Structure formats: structure tokens, C-alpha cells
Amino acid sequence: MARVFRIDAIEPNRRLVIQREVVEQLGLSISAQGQLEPILIYQQGVRFRIMDGEKRWRAIKRLGRRTIVVEIQR
Secondary structure, X not given: OEEEEEXXXXXXXXXXXXXXXXXXXXXXXXXXXXXXXXXXXXXXXXXXXXXXXXXXXHHHHHOOOOEEEEEEEO
């Protein structure tokens, strides 16, 4: 079940090397069409970590948005 979540409560995986241009292009797409798919996160202590969708998370964060649509893996 997808839900809206505070973007600052989510931590990136930090294992990925992502080209800046890719994130910028994705940001343009999200800006024009909205977030089409939720990112997948899991809880780790009191924080949440990204399982899938780090590029979307980075693009949305770069756009200055405070929330993101997520699905929490249990």
C-alpha cells in the first residue's frame, strides 16, 4: 500500500554511483508528470532506508519537495 512520507525520514543506500545528468532528467520528468511509482523502503531502527527507487528519491529531493510516495517493505 503506497503512502506519502517525509523525504527527510528516508536515508539513501549510498552504494550506488548515479550520474548527475540522470537524476536531473528524471527530475524534469517527475516535475512534468508527477511521481508515477512509489519508492520501496524498509525500516531500520527509527529511520527508513531505500531498497528501490534511489534515483527517484534523489530527483524529488533535488526538486525541493518535502514528501515522497513510498511503499514500506515489511
